[in-house]
Amino acid sequence: ELKVEQNPLFLSMQEGKNYTIYCNYSTTSDRLYWYRQDPGKSLESLFVLLSNGAVKQEGRLMASLDTKARLSTLHITAAVHDLSATYFCAVDGSGGSNYKLTFGKGTLLTVNP
């Protein structure tokens, strides 16, 4: 069974600081997805990482994928309050499943002034 572990689960940081969220998964997969969810809202797709060494950046967020280590990171640079949300990573392809995404538990990020 595919397991996806995120850490930390809770992250409180000050504006202007940098931090990294980690996502480890237990089986081989080339595809990893990052989503953002604001309180009471739906999930928004942030990044799709499709191969080993993939790196994508959007604003203050940068995501990378190391398929050999089965690890993805979401790096936050100079955090601002607007980044406060829950961030989920998800992996597909478990057991040859054509459609199933397995989500991590999520990281609740709070950025304080």
Add this chain to the structure above:
Amino acid sequence: DTEVTQTPKHLVMGMTNKKSLKCEQHMGHRAMYWYKQKAKKPPELMFVYSYEKLSINESVPSRFSPECPNSSLLNLHLHALQPEDSALYLCASSQEGVLAGGTIEQFFGPGTRLTVL
């Protein structure tokens, strides 16, 4: 149109009621999904439809009944629900499956907040 829409936004129902949740997408996606999400938890997959056929049923109780009338629409029929079924129900769509050489980057609708009394 890059949007997944869901109706209603909120639904309160008694345990003996029958209601339906509706989802629509016009992105030409061929896979559509229902998820259930409890507070402070990740989404849990319930059903997947691929090319209008049920592809995955994650052992969901029969009081939830999905339906895919066409490639753009997905319904979830609810009957005799329990209070523990109260949750945010999310619909999503993706282009195709992994085996078709694509990704399953899923685009989520705004959700229906369901309360069962």
